[in-house]
Amino acid sequence: MDLPLSSPQIATVTAPLIMALPKGRILKELLPLLERAGLAPAPDCYEESSRRLRFETADANVEVIRVRSFDVATFVAHGAAHLGVAGGDVLDEFDYKELYAPLDLGIGRCRVSVAEPVGAEPLDTARLSRISVATKYPNIARRHYAAKGVQAEIIHLNGAMELAPSMGLARVIVDLVQTGGTLKANGLAETEVISEITSKLIVNRGALKTMPDEMGALLARFRGAIQ
Ligand SMILES: Nc1ncnc2c1ncn2[C@@H]1O[C@H](COP(=O)(O)OP(=O)(O)OP(=O)(O)O)[C@@H](O)[C@H]1O
Numbered sequence: 001m002d003l004p005l006s007s008p009q010i011a012t013v014t015a016p017l018i019m020a021l022p023k024g025r026i027l028k029e030l031l032p033l034l035e036r037a038g039l040a041p042a043p044d045c046y047e048e049s050s051r052r053l054r055f056e057t058a059d060a061n062v063e064v065i066r067v068r069s070f071d072v073a074t075f076v077a078h079g080a081a082h083l084g085v086a087g088g089d090v091l092d093e094f095d096y097k098e099l100y101a102p103l104d105l106g107i108g109r110c111r112v113s114v115a116e117p118v119g120a121e122p123l124d125t126a127r128l129s130r131i132s133v134a135t136k137y138p139n140i141a142r143r144h145y146a147a148k149g150v151q152a153e154i155i156h157l158n159g160a161m162e163l164a165p166s167m168g169l170a171r172v173i174v175d176l177v178q179t180g181g182t183l184k185a186n187g188l189a190e191t192e193v194i195s196e197i198t199s200k201l202i203v204n205r206g207a208l209k210t211m212p213d214e215m216g217a218l219l220a221r222f223r224g225a226i227q
């Protein structure tokens with residue numbers, strides 16, 4: 001026998017909205033904003049030692065998953081999370097069409113730049129046809145040099161790319177710079193800024209279409225929480 005939808009025997013189960021957050025520095029910077037938005041995650045979300053990856057928040061309808069910063073965009077683009085927070089660098093690198101980034105959160109301020117060894121002979125990109133580049137942003141680096149008519153040979157590293165020029169792995173690096181301290185400590189100098197970066201609130205386009213009220217209400221809370 002089919003039960004009518006209004007039957008009291010059927011419990012209304014509403015799945016929580018899933019918000020993907022990057023572990024590390026952005027998560028720490030995000031806390032005051034999440035608190036103002038009424039979405040503070042359970043305290044162990046901020047403990048590096050916690051092995052949990054999914055956390056309840058101050059809002060029973062919203063849960064947080066804590067993932068690597070590069071993976072936030074992938075979880076949200078595939079609809080595994082409804083929304084998330086990602087650096088502009090990650091969004092530029094992946095360029096997912098399924099993502100919409102309606103809000104700049106004004107945190108995680110840095111830039112994606114080219115850096116070279118201090119004192120290296122200046123590169124004349126007008127006369128160059130190829131260049132070796134160590135980076136964890138292969139697409140950003142390729143696009144940057146392609147726009148100058150230069151083919152970038154990418155050495156894809158996940159960290160410590162500052163070592164690459166001195167170890168003969170690549171002529172230049174493309175990496176994040178904030179204070180410039182890391183470059184300086186490794187004998188490199190910033191020679192070109194590719195883009196200025198901040199973290200953005202991102203949403204899955206499908207989720208926005210199918211749940212406009214819930215998603216709209218969450219976006220409004222974030223808007224209100226930005227200072
Ligand atoms: N020095 C910095 N200053 C400000 N923002 C930064 C800086 N470095 C990175 N970010 C921003 O924070 C995001 C996360 O960087 P973070 O260094 O915490 O993680 P990661 O090392 O890229 O990731 P993982 O630990 O997963 O490898 C970056 O995508 C960028 O948007």
Ligand SMILES: O=P(O)(O)OC[C@H]1O[C@H](OP(=O)(O)OP(=O)(O)O)[C@H](O)[C@@H]1O
Binds near residue numbers: 177179180
């Ligand atoms: O210009 P600065 O202020 O020195 O910041 C830039 C550094 O910050 C980030 O590294 P992070 O500290 O996150 O370390 P990791 O990426 O190696 O984990 C980035 O990859 C740079 O190495």
